[in-house]
Amino acid sequence: MAATLTCACFYNSNVAGMVSRKQLETMKTSRKSGLVKNRKFCKSASLTRNRSNDEKGLVEPRAVSPTETLCNFVDSGCMGDALYLFEKMNHFDSYLWNVMIRGLTNNGFFTEAIQFYGRMEYEGVRADNFTYPLVIKACTGLLSLTEGQKVHGKLVKIGLDLDVYVCNSLTVMYAKVQCIEFAERMFCEMTVRDLVSWNSMINGFVSVRDGWSSLVCFWEMQAQGMKPDRFSMISALGACSLERCLQSGKEIHCHVLRCGFQVDIMVQTSLMDMYSKCNRMDYAERLFDRMFPKNVVAWNAMIGGYALNAHPLHSFACLKKMQDADNFSPDVITLINVLPSCAQLQALLEGRSIHGYAIRKGLLPHSILETSLIDMYGECGALNLSERVFGLINGKNLVCWNAMLAAYVQNGWNSEALCLFRVIWYQPFTPDAFTFSSILPTCSELASLREGKQIHSFVLKSELGINTFILNSIICMYAKCGELGTAREVFDRMLYKDVISWNTIIMAYAIHGFGRIAVQLFSEMKEKGFKPNESTFVSMLSSCSISGMVNEGWEYYNSMKRDYNIDPGIEHYGCMIDLLGRTSNLELAKRFIEEMPFLPTARIWGSLLTASRNTGNIELAELAAKHILSLEHDNTGCYVLLSNMYAEAGKWQDVERIKCLMIKKGLQRTKGCSLVEFNSKTCRFINEDRSHAETNMIYDVLDIITRKIGEDIYLHSVTKFRPLDLGKRRANSPQKHSVRLAISFGLISTTIGSPVLVRKNTRICNDCHRAAKKVSEITRREIIVGDSKVFHHFRDGHCSCGDYW
DNA sequence: TGGATTGTAC
Numbered sequence: 001m002a003a004t005l006t007c008a009c010f011y012n013s014n015v016a017g018m019v020s021r022k023q024l025e026t027m028k029t030s031r032k033s034g035l036v037k038n039r040k041f042c043k044s045a046s047l048t049r050n051r052s053n054d055e056k057g058l059v060e061p062r063a064v065s066p067t068e069t070l071c072n073f074v075d076s077g078c079m080g081d082a083l084y085l086f087e088k089m090n091h092f093d094s095y096l097w098n099v100m101i102r103g104l105t106n107n108g109f110f111t112e113a114i115q116f117y118g119r120m121e122y123e124g125v126r127a128d129n130f131t132y133p134l135v136i137k138a139c140t141g142l143l144s145l146t147e148g149q150k151v152h153g154k155l156v157k158i159g160l161d162l163d164v165y166v167c168n169s170l171t172v173m174y175a176k177v178q179c180i181e182f183a184e185r186m187f188c189e190m191t192v193r194d195l196v197s198w199n200s201m202i203n204g205f206v207s208v209r210d211g212w213s214s215l216v217c218f219w220e221m222q223a224q225g226m227k228p229d230r231f232s233m234i235s236a237l238g239a240c241s242l243e244r245c246l247q248s249g250k251e252i253h254c255h256v257l258r259c260g261f262q263v264d265i266m267v268q269t270s271l272m273d274m275y276s277k278c279n280r281m282d283y284a285e286r287l288f289d290r291m292f293p294k295n296v297v298a299w300n301a302m303i304g305g306y307a308l309n310a311h312p313l314h315s316f317a318c319l320k321k322m323q324d325a326d327n328f329s330p331d332v333i334t335l336i337n338v339l340p341s342c343a344q345l346q347a348l349l350e351g352r353s354i355h356g357y358a359i360r361k362g363l364l365p366h367s368i369l370e371t372s373l374i375d376m377y378g379e380c381g382a383l384n385l386s387e388r389v390f391g392l393i394n395g396k397n398l399v400c401w402n403a404m405l406a407a408y409v410q411n412g413w414n415s416e417a418l419c420l421f422r423v424i425w426y427q428p429f430t431p432d433a434f435t436f437s438s439i440l441p442t443c444s445e446l447a448s449l450r451e452g453k454q455i456h457s458f459v460l461k462s463e464l465g466i467n468t469f470i471l472n473s474i475i476c477m478y479a480k481c482g483e484l485g486t487a488r489e490v491f492d493r494m495l496y497k498d499v500i501s502w503n504t505i506i507m508a509y510a511i512h513g514f515g516r517i518a519v520q521l522f523s524e525m526k527e528k529g530f531k532p533n534e535s536t537f538v539s540m541l542s543s544c545s546i547s548g549m550v551n552e553g554w555e556y557y558n559s560m561k562r563d564y565n566i567d568p569g570i571e572h573y574g575c576m577i578d579l580l581g582r583t584s585n586l587e588l589a590k591r592f593i594e595e596m597p598f599l600p601t602a603r604i605w606g607s608l609l610t611a612s613r614n615t616g617n618i619e620l621a622e623l624a625a626k627h628i629l630s631l632e633h634d635n636t637g638c639y640v641l642l643s644n645m646y647a648e649a650g651k652w653q654d655v656e657r658i659k660c661l662m663i664k665k666g667l668q669r670t671k672g673c674s675l676v677e678f679n680s681k682t683c684r685f686i687n688e689d690r691s692h693a694e695t696n697m698i699y700d701v702l703d704i705i706t707r708k709i710g711e712d713i714y715l716h717s718v719t720k721f722r723p724l725d726l727g728k729r730r731a732n733s734p735q736k737h738s739v740r741l742a743i744s745f746g747l748i749s750t751t752i753g754s755p756v757l758v759r760k761n762t763r764i765c766n767d768c769h770r771a772a773k774k775v776s777e778i779t780r781r782e783i784i785v786g787d788s789k790v791f792h793h794f795r796d797g798h799c800s801c802g803d804y805w
Numbered sequence: 806t807g808g809a810t811t812g813t814a815c
Contacts, residue, residue: 067807098808133809168810199811234812269813300814336815368815 070096074103091125098130105138113138114147129163136169145177168196175204198226203235211242218252230261237270241277249274269297276305296328304337312341316350332363339372343379351376352385365394371403378407401427402434414442418451430462433469440473444480447675447682447759452477456490466495472504479508482757482786499530506539512791513800515547534566541575545582546790548802553579570598574607581611582804586620602631602638609638613645614804621645636667637763644765674742674785675759678749685741694745701744706735709774734767743775743783755782763787763805773797 066089073082086100097120104113117135120127127135132155139148152170155161161170167190174183187193187201198221205214218236222228228236233256240249253271261267268291275283284305291298299322306315319338322328330338335354342351355373358364370393377386386407393400401424408417421439424431436455443452456474464470471494478487491497491505502525509518522540525532532540537560544553557576560566568576573596580589589611593600605627612621621642628638639662646654662668674685683692692698734740739760746756764772764787776783777797785792793800 071807095807102808128808130807130809137810163809165810170810172811194810196811201811203811229811231812238813264813266813271813273814295813297814302814304814331814333814366815372815 067096067099071099074099074106077103077107079103079107079109094120094125094128094131097125098128098134101131101134101138105134105141108141110138110141114142129160129166132160132163133165133169136166136173140169140173140176143177145174145179148173148177162191164190164192164194164197168194168200171197171200171204175200175207178208180204180208180210193226195226195229195232199229199231199235202232202239206235206238206242209242211239211245214239215243215245215248228255228259230264230267233259233261233267234270237267237274241274244278246275246278246280249278265291265295265298269295269301272298272301272305276301276308279309281305281309281311294326296322296331296334299326299328300331300333300337303334303341307337307340307344310344312344312347315341329361330357332358332366332369335363336369336372339376343376346380348377348380348382351380355389365392367393367395367397367400371400374400374403374407378403378410381411383407383411383413398424398427398429398432398435402432402438405435405438409438409442412445414445417442418446418448433464433467436464436470437473440470440477441480444477447481447677449481449483449677450680450682452481468494468496468498468501472498472500475501475504475508479504479511480786482759482784482791484508484512484514484791497528497530499525499533499536502530503533503535503539506536506543510539510543510546513546513793513802515543515549515552518543518547519549519552532564532566534569534571537564537566537568538571538575541572541579545575545578546801546805548582548804550579550583570596570601570604573598574601574603577604577607577611581607581614582802584611584615586611586615586617590620600627602628602635605631606638609641613641616645616649618645618649618651634665634667636662636670639667640669648766670762672738672760672762674738674761676742676746676749676757678745683742683745685738685745687738688736689738689741692741692745694748697748698741698744701748702735702740705740705744705771705775705778708778709771734765734771737765737768739764739768739785740771743772743785746783747775747779747781753781755784757784758786760785760787763789764792769799769803769805773799 066085070082070085070089073079073085082100082103086096089096091097097116101113101116101120104110104116114135117127117131117138120131132151135151136148139151148170152161155166155170160166167186171183171186174180174186183201183204187197187204190197198217202214202217202221205211205217215236218228218232218239221232233252236252237249240246240252249271252274256262256267256271268287272284272287275281275287284302288294288298288302299318303315303318303322306312306318315338319330319334322334323330335358339351339354342348342354351373358366358369358373363369370389373389374386377383377389386404390396390400390404401420405417405420405424408414408420417439421431421435421442424435436459440452440455443449443455452474456477459465459467459470459474471490475487475490478484478490487508488505491501494501502521506518506521506525509515509521518540522532522536525536537556540556541553544550544556553576557568557572560568560572573592577589577592580586580592586608589608593604593608596604605624609621609624609628612618612624625638625642628635632638639658643655643658646652646658672687676683676685685692689695690699739758742758742760743756746758750756764785769792772783772785772792772794774797775781776794780796783792783794785794787805790801790805792805
């Protein structure tokens with residue numbers, strides 16, 4: 001038969017638009033290896049079945065027509081056999097061609113289906129109203145707008161573009177290739193709309209992730225007297241899931257019950273999915289428990305739901321139960337759904353086991369699974385594994401690139417992220433909102449305002465120029481790069497602000513120490529009808545803490561529950577401890593920690609440590625440090641801060657002890673560096689740096705500044721420090737700290753009178769903070785230093801942080 | 806003669 005098949009195909013290889021021998025072989029191999037989507041199990045065809053009965057002499061052999069046999073082959077997915085038979089038959093009737101195109105399309109051979117249609121036309125068989133919906137379905141499967149439009153053009157020419165089946169197929173095709181405007185036009189211009197037309201449009205909006213339009217369409221359909229069916233319900237529930245709209249979801253659930261669709265397993269799984277996306281796992285569980293029998297989709301929905309709702313252990317338990325109780329093997333979707341749980345638990349071992357399972361079961365390559373693996377490895381800090389998976393992906397799509405980019409950014413691999421972003425830039429697809437939102441924080445981390453501005457200008461020129469999600473990231477980027485004014489400008493010009501926009505701009509003013517403006521913005525936000533959320537109060541409490549507005553801070557803290565029914569979370573407690581630290585009421589701060597309804601985190605103890613340092617309370621600092629190190633044994637910052645406190649108190653033995661501990665644990669102080677932008681380039685300085693081209697001039701300026709302020713530093717320090725000890729013990733002189741070199745360079749490289757902006761990767765030290773205040777006074781220049789925590793605006797000898805940071 | 810379009814989990 002193989003020989004005949006080859007001959008048949010070879011014979012046809014001279015015909016334009018036919019299925020070639022090679023393609024046919026691919027079909028057979030694909031079927032074998034399970035590569036083809038929607039593959040049906042290849043049951044024994046009726047020819048064989050009849051022969052067998054005949055041989056046994058049990059049943060009178062029934063004559064089966066070739067047409068019937070062809071249909072049987074197609075229905076069983078045996079496309080090779082179907083094609084062989086087709087070539088043997090007289091195929092002047094469009095019916096047989098339609099059967100073949102249907103078979104090819106339904107078995108995932110979209111290109112071949114379109115080619116078959118081409119051959120049909122070439123051989124002079126007229127494609128009819130049954131052919132076109134199938135051909136359009138093949139174009140949809142290929143996600144090919146070009147092929148789809150070619151067919152559409154032909155339909156207009158032959159006048160079949162009014163057929164309701166054809167129009168429905170075109171609506172679906174346009175929506176699936178993300179051309180929703182074309183889909184809408186198709187739908188609106190239809191003279192007759194049936195239930196499938198409405199369903200296609202409802203689901204079309206879901207395809208482009210526009211849940212609200214889908215729901216509007218769903219209600220409109222009913223207003224026009226069309227009764228929704230299970231397809232309508234499933235799509236509308238998908239829309240609720242997209243918009244996380246529990247209210248509409250519940251309404252549709254009522255509809256489902258009224259219409260008796262609750263027994264439909266697909267409707268049930270759609271309901272479960274909707275409830276889990278709306279964060280109501282309790283409802284999803286109730287439906288799931290009542291479902292019998294359960295299928296893999298239902299199990300997957302639950303596993304994914306638990307992961308989405310941050311219940312990773314439940315997700316694992318559900319996976320185990322699915323295998324034990326129902327004897328289902330995990331499929332690709334199961335793995336995709338459970339991987340975020342591994343990430344949440346930082347369970348690298350489990351993540352790797354899942355990866356191994358996917359390889360063993362032949363589930364890879366699969367672009368979505370590979371993307372999920374990149375995410376998981378990235379969140380577990382195993383970037384080398386993320387890179388390995390990424391490197392092996394064939395035909396990387398934008399989502400894969402975004403996942404790798406996010407993995408770099410999450411792990412602080414900022415330079416790598418920026419390099420990858422530049423590669424994405426030259427790919428044949430356009431970066432999307434996720435790409436920009438991932439890369440923008442990197443610009444602020446690297447103090448690369450130039451890069452950030454370039455991205456901003458690209459966004460403005462593109463259709464993303466009004467995208468709230470990206471503009472929020474841009475506001476944050478400008479604020480963290482020190483350009484608070486530009487951040488405000490972007491905020492003011494935004495067409496669609498959301499609560500995150502307000503939280504971001506309030507936080508921007510907070511980190512720059514402009515608490516009063518943050519308060520004004522908070523009132524404005526409420527006046528404009530935005531409801532403050534948990535994050536708003538993190539911004540407000542941070543703002544009060546940084547700007548030293550203690551009473552206001554208490555007022556906001558108390559109003560959270562009283563006026564907005566928001567329970568303070570651990571973040572809010574952290575801000576309050578910072579605030580209490582300002583009042584030097586350390587006992588109260590300590591009691592606050594003891595009485596809060598959460599287990600204190602290292603961040604909480606860190607706030608107490610900072611407060612202890614500012615009041616010189618070594619005993620309390622030691623207690624806080626002990627707690628921090630029990631939670632994060634490698635917290636370098638904690639060691640450094642404690643060591644500095646010992647040094648300031650002249651406890652040199654303790655300084656040595658901390659130093660030894662750090663060596664023993666293999667920890668190193670973060671190397672401090674300061675950055676200044678000059679001529680769109682970032683100049684980097686380390687302590688005692690002499691690498692800059694203008695180094696002589698920088699040191700000349702530094703000498704003048706040091707002479708002018710030098711005595712003041714030690715006059716101030718004399719009671720606290722012991723200059724003799726300092727001279728002996730401090731290896732690097734604070735006078736040559738990176739931040740001062742950067743300030744000196746900033747002073748000579750910028751226009752007289754303009755502010756000098758310096759970014760620093762670690763907290764500014766007390767000496768440099770005092771020096772910067774003096775420099776701002778004697779040079780009459782504003783000096784802005786953004787350190788790892790806040791922005792210090794030094795003006796006329798004062799700092800915006802009120803000397804507490 | 807017959808046949809076609811819409812659907813759950815990523």
